[in-house]
Amino acid sequence: MKQDVVIQIQGANSFYGKKQILKDVTLDIPAQTVTALMGPSGCGKSTLIRCFNRMNDLISNFRFEGKILYKGVDLYAKDVDITDLRREIGMVFQKPNPFPKSIYENVAYGVRIQGITDREFIDGVVEESLKKAALWEEVKDRLHESALSLSGGQQQRICIARALAVKPHVILFDEPCSALDPIATAKIEELITELKRNYTIIVVTHNTAQAARVSDFTAFLYLGDLIEFGPTARIFTVPQDKRTEEYLTGKFG
Amino acid sequence: MSSRKLDKKVDSAFKFVGLAATLFGLVVLAALVVDVVSDGYHRLGWDFFTSFPSRKPEQAGIFSAWVGTIWIMITTAIFAIPLGIGSGIYMEEYAKRNRWTDFIEINIANLAGVPSVIYGILGLGVFIRLMHLDRSVLAGGLILALLILPVIILSTREALRSVPSSIREASYALGATKWQTIRHQVLPAGFGNILTGVILAMSRAIGETAPLITIGALTYIPFLPTNPVAFNKEIPYIHVSLQGFFDPFTVLPIQIFNWVSRPQKGFLADAAAGIIVLLTITLAMNAAAIYLRYKNQKRW
Ligand SMILES: Nc1ncnc2c1ncn2[C@@H]1O[C@H](COP(=O)(O)OP(=O)(O)OP(=O)(O)O)[C@@H](O)[C@H]1O
Numbered sequence: 001m002k003q004d005v006v007i008q009i010q011g012a013n014s015f016y017g018k019k020q021i022l023k024d025v026t027l028d029i030p031a032q033t034v035t036a037l038m039g040p041s042g043c044g045k046s047t048l049i050r051c052f053n054r055m056n057d058l059i060s061n062f063r064f065e066g067k068i069l070y071k072g073v074d075l076y077a078k079d080v081d082i083t084d085l086r087r088e089i090g091m092v093f094q095k096p097n098p099f100p101k102s103i104y105e106n107v108a109y110g111v112r113i114q115g116i117t118d119r120e121f122i123d124g125v126v127e128e129s130l131k132k133a134a135l136w137e138e139v140k141d142r143l144h145e146s147a148l149s150l151s152g153g154q155q156q157r158i159c160i161a162r163a164l165a166v167k168p169h170v171i172l173f174d175e176p177c178s179a180l181d182p183i184a185t186a187k188i189e190e191l192i193t194e195l196k197r198n199y200t201i202i203v204v205t206h207n208t209a210q211a212a213r214v215s216d217f218t219a220f221l222y223l224g225d226l227i228e229f230g231p232t233a234r235i236f237t238v239p240q241d242k243r244t245e246e247y248l249t250g251k252f253g
Numbered sequence: 254m255s256s257r258k259l260d261k262k263v264d265s266a267f268k269f270v271g272l273a274a275t276l277f278g279l280v281v282l283a284a285l286v287v288d289v290v291s292d293g294y295h296r297l298g299w300d301f302f303t304s305f306p307s308r309k310p311e312q313a314g315i316f317s318a319w320v321g322t323i324w325i326m327i328t329t330a331i332f333a334i335p336l337g338i339g340s341g342i343y344m345e346e347y348a349k350r351n352r353w354t355d356f357i358e359i360n361i362a363n364l365a366g367v368p369s370v371i372y373g374i375l376g377l378g379v380f381i382r383l384m385h386l387d388r389s390v391l392a393g394g395l396i397l398a399l400l401i402l403p404v405i406i407l408s409t410r411e412a413l414r415s416v417p418s419s420i421r422e423a424s425y426a427l428g429a430t431k432w433q434t435i436r437h438q439v440l441p442a443g444f445g446n447i448l449t450g451v452i453l454a455m456s457r458a459i460g461e462t463a464p465l466i467t468i469g470a471l472t473y474i475p476f477l478p479t480n481p482v483a484f485n486k487e488i489p490y491i492h493v494s495l496q497g498f499f500d501p502f503t504v505l506p507i508q509i510f511n512w513v514s515r516p517q518k519g520f521l522a523d524a525a526a527g528i529i530v531l532l533t534i535t536l537a538m539n540a541a542a543i544y545l546r547y548k549n550q551k552r553w
């Protein structure tokens with residue numbers, strides 16, 4: 001099966017000040033699949049995933065070398081409009097972080113800041129996004145209540161709906177379930193599997209079982225090096241590197 | 254073991270001293286309030302608020318003083334609030350961190366602690382001698398604006414800093430620009446705390462006497478600043494004037510100061526009544542600030 005490639009990472013090196021985090025990472029992310037970035041704590045998973053929407057630009061001593069091509073265009077080129085880029089590549093964070101506003105306003109925000117004011121259009125986007133995030137039935141009667149009044153799992157789905165509302169092509173998930181209970185986790189995982197039909201998804205996790213459950217491809221990072229990348233089934237059954245095998249069998253991490 | 258016992262003794266001794274100190278403060282405050290209220294309450298009445306100061310204590314009132322206080326507060330707010338919040342936003346969100354901004358930051362913190370008379374002297378030099386604003390509402394308001402500007406800047410920055418970075422990240426991740434993120438997420442989330450800071454600063458300004466006396470604000474003002482809006486019978490019926498900002502003024506603390514320095518007993522009752530009014534305003538503002546702060550704490 002030949003896969004279209006959406007994101008190509010070519011020789012990525014990244015630094016916080018003088019400290020090097022990512023070391024010459026090269027990786028192709030296939031379209032319409034779930035790719036898991038797996039590895040022990042501190043190995044650079046978040047650093048890597050935050051390169052895809054240039055979230056690291058907010059950190060003053062961050063430096064990036066190398067290339068990341070999104071549909072063939074270098075994300076770190078000078079003339080890239082970073083706000084356009086972040087609409088194409090959305091993100092869901094580790095801790096649910098809804099805005100302290102109503103459920104409706106949370107989802108509408110990404111559309112409103114594009115200068116769109118058409119009430120009916122925004123209503124439509126909010127409903128559609130909440131449905132895609134499997135939350136509509138739970139909140140349709142309380143759209144104007146504060147998003148902070150929802151449970152953790154619901155808040156995380158608000159964050160997913162909010163990301164979907166700006167019609168991205170890629171969605172980045174940085175440990176989206178680490179603050180949630182098993183039932184809420186199962187719901188998010190189910191949602192991720194559902195979403196991959198229309199979106200390219202990258203999920204950071206240090207939970208190997210989760211990677212096995214949701215992903216089609218798995219990349220194993222260790223101390224900033226990409227150790228191994230391939231179809232999840234293969235990585236989990238016949239890992240090629242000793243370190244991957246040790247990680248999967250719980251010898252470290 | 255024995256050092257353990259000693260620690261315990263020190264602990265209970267400290268608790269006792271702390272309690273005593275707190276009670277002492279409360280008792281003194283309560284005594285002051287009771288004293289002032291018993292001296293002044295019989296002067297409080299409609300007439301007291303609608304009469305100008307007078308040579309006869311029983312006819313004197315605070316009409317020009319409370320109207321003057323409102324004029325001065327509005328003038329102060331017009332200058333201090335936009336400038337203070339604007340600088341706070343700039344320094345917290347936009348300014349690069351370097352030696353130059355560090356220097357400015359330290360100086361703003363220092364300015365917040367400068368005694369208010371110094372601002373009076375500065376105002377005397379700049380607004381009155383240099384700009385010839387005279388002892389006007391504008392001059393007084395500008396001085397108080399300078400006085401509370403550092404406080405507003407500092408509390409704005411504090412309020413913005415306490416907005417969790419996860420909110421900013423969420424906004425940026427949806428393709429928001431820096432200004433959109435500040436305007437639509439950071440400012441609304443920090444608004445309650447900014448407002449708290451502004452109210453506290455204004456309540457400080459309302460009780461200030463020293464800088465206004467330094468510029469020679471008059472203590473006997475039996476008239477009001479010109480009304481900003483006047484109605485008349487000819488077209489266009491309504492007349493708008495900024496003259497009030499250039500008129501002389503008095504404010505509550507100055508009126509009180511004037512009365513306590515009089516020898517006649519009757520004026521002391523007037524002063525006490527004035528103090529009750531001023532205290533009520535200040536306490537109400539502080540209570541509003543505390544309420545806002547409490548309401549905002551529950552958000553995250
Ligand atoms: N802002 C920063 N400044 C300096 N060092 C940082 C910064 N953020 C992360 N690091 C360091 O970079 C390394 C990689 O961090 P990163 O957050 O990418 O790890 P991670 O794989 O996501 O770990 P975890 O599973 O704990 O989330 C860590 O050693 C971390 O201490």
Ligand SMILES: [Mg+2]
Nearest residue numbers: 045046047174
């Ligand atoms: Mg991480």
